[in-house]
Amino acid sequence: ETGVTQTPRHLVMGMTNKKSxxxxxxxxxxxxxWYKQSAKKPLELMFVYSLEERVENNSVPSRxxxxxxxxxxxxxxxxxxxxxxxxxxxxxSSQDLVAGGTSTDTQYFGPxxxxxxx
Amino acid sequence: AxxxxxxxDQVNVAxxxxxTVKCTYSVSGNPYLFWYVQYPNRGLQFLLKYITGDNLVxxxxxxxxxxxKSQTSFHLKKPSALVSDSALxxxxxxxxxxxxxxxxxxxxxxxxxxx
Numbered sequence: 513e514t515g516v517t518q519t520p521r522h523l524v525m526g527m528t529n530k531k532s533x534x535x536x537x538x539x540x541x542x543x544x545x546w547y548k549q550s551a552k553k554p555l556e557l558m559f560v561y562s563l564e565e566r567v568e569n570n571s572v573p574s575r576x577x578x579x580x581x582x583x584x585x586x587x588x589x590x591x592x593x594x595x596x597x598x599x600x601x602x603x604x605s606s607q608d609l610v611a612g613g614t615s616t617d618t619q620y621f622g623p624x625x626x627x628x629x630x
Numbered sequence: 631a632x633x634x635x636x637x638x639d640q641v642n643v644a645x646x647x648x649x650t651v652k653c654t655y656s657v658s659g660n661p662y663l664f665w666y667v668q669y670p671n672r673g674l675q676f677l678l679k680y681i682t683g684d685n686l687v688x689x690x691x692x693x694x695x696x697x698x699k700s701q702t703s704f705h706l707k708k709p710s711a712l713v714s715d716s717a718l719x720x721x722x723x724x725x726x727x728x729x730x731x732x733x734x735x736x737x738x739x740x741x742x743x744x745x
Contacts, residue, residue, distance in 0.1 A: 516673070547735075552639060555674075555720060555735035568732060602673055609731070616662050616681045616724070619733065621673030 515539040518603050518622035525593065526630050533588040533625045535603030543609035544586040545619065546578060549600040561586065562609040593629045600624045632657040634721050634736035642742050643711045651706040651739045653695075653721030663704040664722040664733060665695055674720060680704060691715070711743045 516537045525531050537544065546558040560568035561580040575597075577589040586603055602624045606617040633656045643649045655661055662681050666674040678689025685697040695706045706719060718740050722733040 518673075545732075552737055554634070554737040555722075557732065557734075560732055604673075616679070618664070618676045618679065619666075619674070621666075621675070623671065623673045 516603060516605055516620050516622035518601075518625050520625060521623065522626045522628075524628045524630065525590070527593060527595075529593075530589070530591040532590065533601055533603075533627075535586040535588075535622055537584055537586075537603075537605040537620070537622075539605060539620060541605040541607050541620070542583055543606045543617075544580060544583070545604040545606075546586065546588055547602040547604065549602055549624070555602070559588075560609065567609065590627075593627075595629050598627055598629045600626050632723055632725055632734050634723050634734055636719075636721055636736035636739045638739050639737075640740045640742065642744065644744050645713050646710050649708050649711040649715070649741065649743070651719050651721075651741060653704045653706065653736060654702050655704065655721070655723040656702065657723050657725045659726040661697075661702075661704075662724045662726075662733075663695070663697060664724075665689065665693070665704075665706050666720045666722065666735075668718040668720065668738070670717075677706070677719075711741075713743050713745055716741055716743045 519534045543562045548556040558572045559578040564580045579587040603622040604619040606619045635654045664679045665677040668674045680687045680697045688694045718738045720738045722735045724733040
């Protein structure tokens with residue numbers, strides 16, 4: 513087990529729904545990430561938090577809203593999604609991430625949430 | 631901007647034969663290179679990484695990878711494939727100053743090992 517858990521594992525929602533994805537890491541790490549995984553595309557970085565501060569936002573549509581209340585928990589709030597947002601959403605953590613520094617730390621991934629938008 | 635190319639969507643190999651999964655990268659500064667594996671319905675799991683030192687890196691489950699700076703490559707290899715190695719493999723790169731400190735991933739290569 514990787515020490516990173518995600519709930520729910522599967523989610524089906526309509527375009528007008530509001531839902532949230534939850535990620536929790538039990539590794540004592542300081543950095544957490546959201547990725548979007550679509551078939552045959554590079555893993556797409558969405559958001560990065562280091563010590564509960566957002567350090568990266570890769571031009572993600574505002575219908576995705578992250579929240580990091582503490583270094584162990586990360587949420588992704590979803591509202592008015594589109595069918596093309598259907599994908600596997602992966603959460604990851606790493607020990608540290610220092611802006612302008614280097615990142616040689618291994619990332620630990622959760623199992624993902626399979627999201628289907630109808 | 632840094633990038634990773636995994637030129638093969640799928641690699642097929644017979645059990646017991648050697649396997650290679652290719653990865654090339656483009657980055658400013660010194661690269662830090664990673665391989666991860668994803669089994670069905672699971673998240674990515676770390677296999678190995680190159681930070682500095684010996685160009686040949688050994689990792690989990692008998693996998694190894696060779697860093698080749700002149701060819702900007704970091705191919706994943708295993709001398710004898712197992713059916714249980716069948717999975718999706720991702721290469722990733724981050725960099726020292728001049729590049730992005732957050733890893734950039736490739737699109738993944740599906741490895742299928744036939745009995």
